[in-house]
Amino acid sequence: MNNDLIYLDHAAATPMDGRVFAAMEPYFSHDFYNPSSPYAPAVEARRRYEEAKHSLAKNIGAKADEIVITAGATESINLAFSAVTGHVVTANIEHHAVLSAAAGHDNTIVSADQHGLVPADVIKVAIRPETELVSVALANNELGTIQPIREIAQVIKHERQTRLISGNQTPIYFHTDASQGIGQIDCNVARLGVDMLTINAGKIYGPKQVGLLWAASHVKLVPQIVGGGQERGLRSGTENVAGTVGFAKALDLASEHRKYESDRLQKLRDKLQADLIAAFPEAVVSGHPKHRLAGHLHISFPKIDAERMVFSLEARGVLVATGSACAANKGTRSHVLMAIGLSDELADGSLRLTLGHLSTDENTLKASQIIIEEIKREFDRTSR
Amino acid sequence: MTKVYVGMSGGVDSSLTAALLVEQGYDVTGVYMKNWTQDMPGMRCPWADDLADAKRVAVQLGIDFKVFDFENEYKQKVVNYMIDEYRDGRTPNPDIMCNQEVKFKLFLETALEDGADMIATGHYARVVSSSWAAGSLSGHTLQGTAGTPVAFGSPSATSPANKPAARLKLAADTNKDQTYFLYRVTGEALSKTLFPLGDFTKPEVREMATKRGLYTASKKDSQGICFVGKIGIREFLSQYVEQKPGLVIDKNTGKTLGQHDGAIFYTLGQRHGLDVGGGLPYYVVGKDMNKNEVYVTTDLNDGALWKTDIRLGNTHWINDAPSPGMYQIRVRHRAKLVQAELSFEESNVRLKLANTERAVTSGQSVVIYDGDICLGGGIVI
Numbered sequence: 001m002n003n004d005l006i007y008l009d010h011a012a013a014t015p016m017d018g019r020v021f022a023a024m025e026p027y028f029s030h031d032f033y034n035p036s037s038p039y040a041p042a043v044e045a046r047r048r049y050e051e052a053k054h055s056l057a058k059n060i061g062a063k064a065d066e067i068v069i070t071a072g073a074t075e076s077i078n079l080a081f082s083a084v085t086g087h088v089v090t091a092n093i094e095h096h097a098v099l100s101a102a103a104g105h106d107n108t109i110v111s112a113d114q115h116g117l118v119p120a121d122v123i124k125v126a127i128r129p130e131t132e133l134v135s136v137a138l139a140n141n142e143l144g145t146i147q148p149i150r151e152i153a154q155v156i157k158h159e160r161q162t163r164l165i166s167g168n169q170t171p172i173y174f175h176t177d178a179s180q181g182i183g184q185i186d187c188n189v190a191r192l193g194v195d196m197l198t199i200n201a202g203k204i205y206g207p208k209q210v211g212l213l214w215a216a217s218h219v220k221l222v223p224q225i226v227g228g229g230q231e232r233g234l235r236s237g238t239e240n241v242a243g244t245v246g247f248a249k250a251l252d253l254a255s256e257h258r259k260y261e262s263d264r265l266q267k268l269r270d271k272l273q274a275d276l277i278a279a280f281p282e283a284v285v286s287g288h289p290k291h292r293l294a295g296h297l298h299i300s301f302p303k304i305d306a307e308r309m310v311f312s313l314e315a316r317g318v319l320v321a322t323g324s325a326c327a328a329n330k331g332t333r334s335h336v337l338m339a340i341g342l343s344d345e346l347a348d349g350s351l352r353l354t355l356g357h358l359s360t361d362e363n364t365l366k367a368s369q370i371i372i373e374e375i376k377r378e379f380d381r382t383s384r
Numbered sequence: 385m386t387k388v389y390v391g392m393s394g395g396v397d398s399s400l401t402a403a404l405l406v407e408q409g410y411d412v413t414g415v416y417m418k419n420w421t422q423d424m425p426g427m428r429c430p431w432a433d434d435l436a437d438a439k440r441v442a443v444q445l446g447i448d449f450k451v452f453d454f455e456n457e458y459k460q461k462v463v464n465y466m467i468d469e470y471r472d473g474r475t476p477n478p479d480i481m482c483n484q485e486v487k488f489k490l491f492l493e494t495a496l497e498d499g500a501d502m503i504a505t506g507h508y509a510r511v512v513s514s515s516w517a518a519g520s521l522s523g524h525t526l527q528g529t530a531g532t533p534v535a536f537g538s539p540s541a542t543s544p545a546n547k548p549a550a551r552l553k554l555a556a557d558t559n560k561d562q563t564y565f566l567y568r569v570t571g572e573a574l575s576k577t578l579f580p581l582g583d584f585t586k587p588e589v590r591e592m593a594t595k596r597g598l599y600t601a602s603k604k605d606s607q608g609i610c611f612v613g614k615i616g617i618r619e620f621l622s623q624y625v626e627q628k629p630g631l632v633i634d635k636n637t638g639k640t641l642g643q644h645d646g647a648i649f650y651t652l653g654q655r656h657g658l659d660v661g662g663g664l665p666y667y668v669v670g671k672d673m674n675k676n677e678v679y680v681t682t683d684l685n686d687g688a689l690w691k692t693d694i695r696l697g698n699t700h701w702i703n704d705a706p707s708p709g710m711y712q713i714r715v716r717h718r719a720k721l722v723q724a725e726l727s728f729e730e731s732n733v734r735l736k737l738a739n740t741e742r743a744v745t746s747g748q749s750v751v752i753y754d755g756d757i758c759l760g761g762g763i764v765i
Contacts, residue, residue: 307436311443381446 006318006367010203010295010356011141011180016246017205017357023249024207027242035239036230049241052248059251060197060214061188067214068221068234069244073179073200075224076213077101077135079235080175080196082222083215084132091118091136092339093143098135098177099335105133115288116143116340120151127159127172134174138192139181142336142352143287144296146185149176153193173219179203179211183254183356184262184294195219199251201243205357206250210243265295265355268364272353273297275368280375284346286337295355300346301375303382309351312374318367321352385411388578389495390504391487392416392442392449394434397506397581399441399600400593404580405504406445413500414442414449417491419482420459420611422620440599452494454486461485463611467624473673474747475651477565478611484568484700492573502576508555508562510582511574512757550574552702552758557585563758564717567751571703618649630676635669635688641680647671650678653689653743690740694724696733696750696762703759712753713737713761715744721753733762 007015033042035049050064057064070076074097081088081101088105090098093112102109108126112118118136127134134156139146156174163170175196178187183204189197196219200211215221227236276299277283286298300306306322313320337347351371355364390402392414405412416438421431435451442449462481469476487505495503549571555561569577581589593601625648632642644650654668666680669688681688694715699705708728712721713735724735735750744750744764751761 305449307439308443308449311440314440315444 004317006363006370007358008318008320008353008355008367010358011144011352011354012321013208014203014205014356015358016207017250017253019253020206020246020249024242024246027245031241035241036228045241049239049244052241052244055248056212056244056251057214059187059248059255060199061190062197062214065232066217067212068231069240069247070211070213070235071209071240072202072211073097073177073198074211075235076198076200076211077175077177079213079221079224080135080198080215081105081133082224083173083196083219086132086170087128087130088133088135089123089126089131090134093118093140093145093336094135094137095141095177096335098137102135112145112339114340115291116140116145116286116336117288117291118147118152120148120155123152124155124159127155129163129166129168130170131159131172132170133172136174136176137180138176138178138185138187139293139296140287140336141180142334143298143340144180144293144354145288146181146291146293147176148291149192149194157193171218181293182251184258184265186255186258189214189216201247201250204250204254207243207246210240210247212247261357262294265359268355268359268361269295269297272355272364272368273299275365276371279372284342286340286342286350293354295359297353297355299351299353300342301349301351302345304349304375304378306349306351308378309371309374312378313371316370316374318370320371321354322350385409387411387413387499387501388504389413389415389450389491389498389500389502391491391506392438393506393606394437394441394600394603395506395606396593396598396600396603397508397589398438399506399598400589400596401504401506401580402441402447403445403593403596403598405578406447408580412445412447414438414445414447415491415495416449416451417486418451418453418455419486420455420463422611437600437603444597444599450498452491454490457490458482458486458611467621469747470621470648471625472747473648473671475745476747477749479565480568480749483566488566488569488573488577492576496576502578504578504580506581507566507579508557508560508581508586509566509579509758510553510555511577511579512551512553548572548575549703550577553582554753554756554758555579555581556583559718560586562717563753564714564719564749564751567702567749567758567761568700569702574702621649622646628676630678632666632678632680634666635679635681635686636683641666644678647673647676647678651743652745690742691744692737692740694735694737694741694744694750695729695765696735697731697765699731699733699760699762701760706752706754706759711759712755714751714753715741716748724752726752732765 031045033045035042035046053067054064057067068079070079077097078101086106088102088107089110090102091110091112093116110118110122110126123134136147136152138149153174156172159172173195176194177198179198179200180203182199187197195216197214202208221234223234225236230236230239273285280301282302284300310320310322333347337350388405388410390398390405390412392398392402402412402414416435439449462478462485465481466476466478492503552563552566552574554563590601627645629643629645630647631640632644634641650668650671652668655665664682666682667689668678669681669686670679671677706726708726711724711726713724714721723738727734746764748764749761750764752759
């Protein structure tokens with residue numbers, strides 16, 4: 001990346017780690033083989049592919065034959081929803097991938113609270129005897145709010161016991177999209193208590209369009225992409241060896257540095273938040289005050305058009321997001337901000353600042369100064 | 385300070401328009417007009433990038449920026465008109481309709497209501513100030529640029545007195561001139577309009593935009609009808625009208641040469657897209673919408689392809705109707721101006737051309753000029 005730029009949008013995309021790129025590089029050229037081919041070099045590629053899958057599985061406390069490599073998180077989410085045909089429960093702050101998948105089913109969309117938190121008891125009330133799937137993301141991509149996944153898992157466990165006693169044989173699964181949280185939160189599937197987990201490489205300094213779905217052995221997935229029968233028939237297409245090797249390396253690095261990096265980013269974020277609030281006491285921070293991703297700051301400035309700020313900050317070399325990149329592209333207000341009851345004025349003045357590997361003490365401080373200057377300049381312009 | 389609302393499409397022309405007006409000391413507000421686009425479920429909306437580009441330039445210039453939502457009106461007045469015209473076997477021009485109904489009517493009215501004194505667009509055309517036009521409105525004889533004295537303010541003039549009005553003049557860049565698309569706007573609307581690009585050529589505009597570091601300086605020009613987008617007119621229309629196969633008939637021999645999938649998709653003079661193979665190329669020389677038949681010929685000199693006598697209905701004059709006499713006309717955008725003798729036949733206009741013009745077809749606009757002044761025009765009957 002251009003060194004003059006200050007990147008504050010790690011929740012949208014992350015730059016690939018040099019070590020990840022180095023791990024992938026041979027599989028583009030020297031070891032390009034199709035893992036299904038019979039000769040020795042291809043068998044070696046197959047071995048490396050399986051090794052990468054084992055490594056990925058180990059990192060989330062799962063078995064390699066329970067994961068399906070997909071082209072990113074969206075595909076993984078679509079595959080997760082293939083496991084059921086009946087009623088599903090999800091929340092109104094979920095990513096479009098989940099909401100769109102849920103729209104194809106009989107569904108109940110529960111409401112998050114004003115912090116974007118989905119309380120377990122709200123899920124409990126929404127579950128019906130015929131509910132087959134609950135899907136709640138580990139961390140919200142716009143607000144950074146971390147959901148009480150373990151508590152929701154308890155609700156589902158309890159529901160399962162109730163069904164067992166009452167003779168209701170409808171299975172119920174719990175899926176979480178952890179793509180936004182995996183860099184900062186340990187995603188051991190047993191500890192989370194989920195039946196299905198989605199993660200991807202693009203948010204953890206790995207390649208884009210590489211993700212996975214872990215599904216416990218009792219979950220019956222229906223392939224969404226059919227063909228040559230790769231991935232145990234659950235996802236056809238020649239295996240993405242380079243991408244999967246890179247994904248494994250990226251997850252290894254994320255696990256290794258998780259604690260240190262979370263602490264570092266939290267300090268940076270807290271300072272950034274404090275500086276901005278000091279300059280603009282009327283600004284509103286959204287997301288849960290405590291249960292929030294370390295590098296995540298969602299902040300709204302009344303009477304400011306955040307889209308203008310994206311462009312004026314871009315001109316000063318600072319790259320930020322408005323509310324949600326997806327929502328911004330569609331020219332509509334973010335469904336997440338509407339869901340948490342943020343006023344239109346605040347929603348329109350919302351910036352999402354997300355820190356990560358590229359953030360340093362110096363450039364974060366510089367960014368906060370530039371943001372303050374540009375917002376003041378905009379206030380001056382509009383009050384002329 | 386004069387408050388000007390600039391229609392900003394996210395292209396280089398309207399970006400520079402806004403920049404020039406800021407430099408000239410106007411109080412400028414950028415406006416993105418949201419026109420109708422086809423709803424593609426689940427798809428990222430196609431106009432988002434253009435809107436973002438327009439807004440980015442507005443921020444760069446430090447001006448206010450608004451979005452006017454004209455989707456419904458645009459659909460009714462422009463898109464439906466176009467579909468209806470095609471359905472009736474004619475070849476309409478939606479850009480002309482867009483200027484008449486949306487940009488120089490709805491946008492102007494909405495901007496004025498919102499506090500603007502004037503509007504501006506990035507069209508390549510010039511407005512001649514109202515004082516000049518007011519003089520002509522009083523019936524003075526002016527020296528036409530072609531050298532013939534032309535009397536304005538004929539008895540058939542319909543403009544009410546005392547209304548401010550301006551004249552429409554060709555752009556300095558005759559290659560880019562867009563007055564053909566503007567002939568249905570009113571002199572009154574023009575009196576509240578600025579065309580800052582009218583004195584410049586396209587290369588100059590690119591250069592000036594680059595010099596000013598405008599984000600859109602090297603953006604590619606948009607092509608074709610905006611709402612039809614990349615799919616092309618034929619595919620667009622086929623979503624609104626039933627495709628009915630019909631016969632392609634040789635006009636001279638009466639022989640059936642093949643089949644087409646709907647007469648509405650064909651226009652006079654058209655050569656391509658006919659499913660008749662082999663030999664000399666065939667040209668469309670007529671069609672019967674009731675029978676759904678298309679008539680073709682290989683004769684390049686076929687009378688139907690060439691016209692020296694054109695009748696126009698639904699005429700519109702920017703200022704007053706001209707007196708009968710010799711004028712210059714243009715039968716399509718960027719076509720050469722040619723001499724024609726204008727006379728009136730009841731409410732219609734008749735044009736006798738000195739030389740023949742090719743493929744002048746029903747529904748198409750013919751625009752009439754007196755030297756470098758665009759007077760108005762009408763639609764071929």
